[in-house]
Amino acid sequence: MVGTLIPQEVSSIGENHFSLIYIFPPMRFRNLQSILSWELKNHSVVPTHYTLWYTIMSKPEDMKVVKDCINITRSFCDLTHVWVNTTDMYVSRVVGFREKAELVSCMGSFFLESDRPLDPPEFEIVSFTNHISVNVKFQSVDPRILNEEELQFYLAFIEEHEGNSVKRHQPQITGNITENFNYVIDKLIPNTNYCVSVYFEPKDPRKINRSPLKCTLFQPRRESESSESATIGGIITLFLITAVFISTVMILKRIGYICLRNDFPKVLNFRKLSVWVFPELPPLEKVATVEVIHINRKKKVWNYNYDDESDVENEAAPCVNSGGYTKHGLMGRLCPASTTSASLEDCSDHSAEEPYLPEPKGDAETPMAPGPGPWQSEGTSGGYQTRGTLQQDPTSEEDSDSTERSEGRIVFNVNLNSVCVRALEDDKDSEVTLMSPSRPEETVVLEDLNETESSLLVASEERTQLPFTDPSMECLRPQDAPSDQSDTSESDVDMGDGYIVRQVNLKKFN
Amino acid sequence: MTYRCLLQMVLLLCFSTRALSMNYSLLRFQQRRSDTVCQKLLRQLPSTPQHCLEVRMDFQVPEEMRQAQQFRKEDAVLVIYEMLQQIFGILTRDFSSTGWSETIVEDLLVELQGQMDHLEPIQKEIMQKKNFTMGDMTVPHLKKYYINLGQYLKSKDYNSCAWAVVRAEMLRNFSFLKSLTEYLRD
Numbered sequence: 001m002v003g004t005l006i007p008q009e010v011s012s013i014g015e016n017h018f019s020l021i022y023i024f025p026p027m028r029f030r031n032l033q034s035i036l037s038w039e040l041k042n043h044s045v046v047p048t049h050y051t052l053w054y055t056i057m058s059k060p061e062d063m064k065v066v067k068d069c070i071n072i073t074r075s076f077c078d079l080t081h082v083w084v085n086t087t088d089m090y091v092s093r094v095v096g097f098r099e100k101a102e103l104v105s106c107m108g109s110f111f112l113e114s115d116r117p118l119d120p121p122e123f124e125i126v127s128f129t130n131h132i133s134v135n136v137k138f139q140s141v142d143p144r145i146l147n148e149e150e151l152q153f154y155l156a157f158i159e160e161h162e163g164n165s166v167k168r169h170q171p172q173i174t175g176n177i178t179e180n181f182n183y184v185i186d187k188l189i190p191n192t193n194y195c196v197s198v199y200f201e202p203k204d205p206r207k208i209n210r211s212p213l214k215c216t217l218f219q220p221r222r223e224s225e226s227s228e229s230a231t232i233g234g235i236i237t238l239f240l241i242t243a244v245f246i247s248t249v250m251i252l253k254r255i256g257y258i259c260l261r262n263d264f265p266k267v268l269n270f271r272k273l274s275v276w277v278f279p280e281l282p283p284l285e286k287v288a289t290v291e292v293i294h295i296n297r298k299k300k301v302w303n304y305n306y307d308d309e310s311d312v313e314n315e316a317a318p319c320v321n322s323g324g325y326t327k328h329g330l331m332g333r334l335c336p337a338s339t340t341s342a343s344l345e346d347c348s349d350h351s352a353e354e355p356y357l358p359e360p361k362g363d364a365e366t367p368m369a370p371g372p373g374p375w376q377s378e379g380t381s382g383g384y385q386t387r388g389t390l391q392q393d394p395t396s397e398e399d400s401d402s403t404e405r406s407e408g409r410i411v412f413n414v415n416l417n418s419v420c421v422r423a424l425e426d427d428k429d430s431e432v433t434l435m436s437p438s439r440p441e442e443t444v445v446l447e448d449l450n451e452t453e454s455s456l457l458v459a460s461e462e463r464t465q466l467p468f469t470d471p472s473m474e475c476l477r478p479q480d481a482p483s484d485q486s487d488t489s490e491s492d493v494d495m496g497d498g499y500i501v502r503q504v505n506l507k508k509f510n
Numbered sequence: 511m512t513y514r515c516l517l518q519m520v521l522l523l524c525f526s527t528r529a530l531s532m533n534y535s536l537l538r539f540q541q542r543r544s545d546t547v548c549q550k551l552l553r554q555l556p557s558t559p560q561h562c563l564e565v566r567m568d569f570q571v572p573e574e575m576r577q578a579q580q581f582r583k584e585d586a587v588l589v590i591y592e593m594l595q596q597i598f599g600i601l602t603r604d605f606s607s608t609g610w611s612e613t614i615v616e617d618l619l620v621e622l623q624g625q626m627d628h629l630e631p632i633q634k635e636i637m638q639k640k641n642f643t644m645g646d647m648t649v650p651h652l653k654k655y656y657i658n659l660g661q662y663l664k665s666k667d668y669n670s671c672a673w674a675v676v677r678a679e680m681l682r683n684f685s686f687l688k689s690l691t692e693y694l695r696d
């Protein structure tokens with residue numbers, strides 16, 4: 001189908017009237033061709049040949065003849081290569097001749113850019129349950145002829161043919177249109193055949209270039225409404241489910257049930273590989289051995305000072321009550337085990353400075369002279385000898401001994417149950433005075449050291465083994481020995497670890 | 511805190527850029543629509559230019575318009591605004607001898623004014639920033655062209671043939687405007 005353009009005014013010579021028609025070839029060839037054609041309305045006098053002239057309105061130029069359209073017998077002329085400026089207004093003149101006489105003349109003005117008629121676009125129709133969709137393809141329109149914005153003004157009357165009635169639709173095009181435009185025709189009568197035609201609104205309302213009709217039978221489905229309602233219900237249900245799910249997640253997160261933040265301190269961050277590969281050694285700590293010495297402190301202080309000027313330095317260290325035994329330390333210098341007799345004498349000399357080692361008096365012969373022997377033996381026993389006052393551990397609980405002081409002698413009581421004395425194994429001369437822990441308490445009274453040799457009574461720990469000798473007793477014993485010895489009865493009980501418990505019945509000295 | 515501000519700044523920059531690009535795109539769409547409407551209204555005004563070939567005149571359209579050279583969008587805005595303003599001035603003259611419908615002419619003037627209102631903010635901004643590289647003679651040539659049109663109408667006593675010739679020039683002007691509108695792109 002070709003498009004035609006009728007000039008705004010046609011003038012003719014003579015009684016015959018011309019109808020000048022500007023024809024545009026179909027756009028399917030995508031060629032912008034301009035063909036001007038003309039036809040006679042009155043066929044009483046027919047020209048034998050025609051000649052075409054033209055000019056433009058923008059310049060006062062003379063009419064120009066179209067070389068290809070001089071004395072032509074056809075009734076059209078191709079002006080594609082003549083009318084090239086689409087922004088100019090062209091004025092054409094066609095003169096019909098019969099032999100050499102001019103019979104008719106026709107003039108017209110054309111503004112190609114806006115006057116070019118548009119071929120209808122291609123389109124497709126699809127019938128749905130309750131409507132017909134018309135899909136117009138604009139890519140078939142040459143953009144040089146009609147751009148996107150012009151489409152909304154010149155598109156597109158869609159005619160709906162129902163039987164003999166025609167209903168026109170003018171779609172509203174908004175925004176940019178690049179390829180296709182879809183228009184929906186609804187409110188249709190079921191089981192009715194509908195035909196659709198699409199065309200552009202012509203510049204000249206006298207001529208409309210319609211497209212061929214495309215028809216479809218509209219047959220709606222009964223379940224269309226139910227499908228729509230089902231679709232709507234499904235969408236609403238999905239929306240509700242989504243909303244509930246989201247709100248649940250938000251609530252759980254808010255109360256801390258999920259997505260707990262673990263803000264561990266840095267020290268608990270084990271992600272560093274270097275920490276695992278090269279674990280940092282803890283800093284070296286100073287280790288010191290600590291020996292815990294449990295000392296029971298008692299208010300009651302037993303002081304066995306023989307002399308008032310007791311030398312504090314000579315006081316033995318407080319004894320630790322270990323194993324249930326009370327250690328009584330004698331005041332005086334501790335002489336080493338390897339002390340010879342000379343040194344022992346030194347000790348004795350030193351002990352002279354010790355006030356609590358009085359010189360033996362009177363009848364009491366100190367056994368010191370013969371003492372080295374036994375002293376030495378005692379010394380070689382590996383223990384220490386002390387001379388001096390016997391000092392009781394003030395914290396000892398078992399010491400229920402009491403001291404009595406009288407002039408010239410010191411008397412102290414020793415709880416036999418709390419004292420153990422180690423017996424010297426190789427010392428024949430040694431004499432061990434033992435106490436039995438199981439025995440009831442017996443008091444042992446020792447003579448004043450001033451008169452007699454100091455008696456040694458040391459209850460030592462495991463290391464120190466201080467034999468107890470009672471030189472005075474020895475000495476005394478020779479004197480009174482028969483009587484004393486006869487008065488004593490001894491029995492030995494080995495307690496183990498060098499200690500012997502001897503049950504001794506001692507005579508109480510006055 | 512800094513990263514939050516940075517993100518907001520980036521978003522604002524992107525949106526502002528997008529907004530500016532949409533301004534020119536919207537302007538281009540509006541201008542093309544306006545050009546088509548105006549041409550359609552002009553075509554509705556009856557005229558017989560083929561009878562007025564003797565009173566034709568060359569009004570000397572600026573060569574920049576005829577040659578369809580490359581324009582920057584800022585320059586295109588200035589030229590379009592000037593042309594719309596001048597066409598508006600021409601169409602407000604006496605056209606009583608033409609028999610034209612005043613309604614159609616009024617619709618045409620309304621369309622021209624609306625399009626000028628869309629262009630005015632950008633036109634003022636460009637003039638203030640002097641962000642145009644157009645030669646100094648383009649706008650004066652345009653002014654001279656439209657002065658010639660006005661003087662022509664006045665010399666012909668605003669008769670129908672004069673208005674037919676001027677109407678033909680208006681149709682050419684809107685073709686030029688369509689070409690200039692294509693430069694309103696980002």
